[in-house]
Amino acid sequence: MIFYLKKLNDMLLAALALSGAATEFVDTASNQGEEVLITDVCIIGGGGSGAYAAVRLLDLGKDVVVVERESALGGHTHSYTDPETNQEIGYGVAYYRNIKPFAEFMNRLNIPFKNVVGTNNGDAITVNFRTGQLIPNDRTEVPESLSRYRDIVASYAELENGFYLPDHVPDDLVMPFHDFVQKYNLSDVVPFLFRGYGDVLSQPTLYVINLFGSSFLHSFESGFLEPASENNQDIYKAAFQVLGPRVFLDSQPVSVDRDSADHVMIRAQTPNGIKGIKAKKVLVTIPPTIDNLGSFKLDPIEGALFSAFKVIGHYVAVAEFPGFQNASFMNRDQHRPFSMPQLPAVYEVAPSSNPELLLVHYGSHSELSDSFVKQDILDSLKRLRDFGFAPANSEPELVAYRNHSPFLLAVSPDDIKAGFYKKLYSLQGWRNTFYTGLAFQGDDSPMLWKFTEDLLPRILESIDDEVCSGGTLS
Structure with missing residues (x-):
């Protein structure tokens, strides 16, 4: 699937000059002779929020360029293709809450969807993943x-x-x-x-x-709710078809100059070299951590706000484990408050549509190294095997893995009481920059789509203003 998107992306980029697309190419000496794309909005990040914003802005008559560091749109939505069966297994995002933005976006992308019931793991096996002790299912x-x-x-x-x-x-x-x-x-x-x-x-x-x-x-x-195909990546394949050459995959900004009153100049590293993008506005949809925004030359106000976030770790994986019991397993610790497991730990292991492939969710108080998480997942699966849930001679192997950290960007109670979120939201439009994503709303796709939809009128108004350097900061 990723190969398909990369191949299609290359073909669409090659056709851009012939397509008459709204994105304009110019060559300017002021940008060291680099090819520069002129657009209305440059969107940093092609996850759920970025893909949604790009499609909607395009529908509203504005041109966009999306810069996405991964090889596919979708953010926390992934798929793994079994090389033996060619079966595509979705992992990461599971289901979507039933609110209006989900149905509207699916209808826009011509994706049929269906209702999903019985998702509370009431039939899961609840067990202490460290000791093997079975615990009555509390769901x-x-x-x-x-x-x-x-x-x-x-x-x-x-x-x-x-x-x-x-x-x-x-x-x-x-x-x-x-x-x-x-x-x-x-x-x-x-x-x-x-x-x-x-x-x-x-x-x-x-x-x-x-x-x-x-x-x-x-x-x-x-x-x-979920797509009728039960493959969440279908959403982002469809979005990619809509956006076409406006998406740069495997790309990320190396510098973002926001000092001009009427535009932002982005230089992005792409598979085909450095591309310049001159945008009236930039929309940041990636988690606004200091590390992620290193190319933005943050001012003191932005830096103070973004440095207040505490990162919560979350990780997903697909494990091949022949003979593992066909059931969901929830990690519980009867010696801790409300039987919650001691983190870092696997939250749950669930079966997939392939009987030899398992879906794994893992969490931590802070971001951990991928090598540590991968090894701890394997060690946890081996313990479950030793507790009798898989054949003694079966060995687990991780065939797909993604680090979703930060899954939550939280601030302290004192910061919340001191008006942190009013200050954070006042950044909208500041230095021609707007924001959506998990720091500004909970990490849930339909909720983020609604938040983004509510933000679009402000972005459109600012684009139509001759000069808009942004809001009032306190």
């Missing part, structure tokens, strides 16, 4: 306390749209989720919410309610 029935949790999160409906907080942030949102659970007697709810956010019990409750709010509960009870 077999929806707890009574879930209705109480639903009533609480309904009072924070604005968090479905982003981290929009009042000047006086409620204490409930900044207390550790562990304390919130105890305050409202919600211990039975924890197993339904823990995966993916590191030590969810220590996170400020703000981040839990943002991601696991009313729309999540609605989908949890009535069903999530």
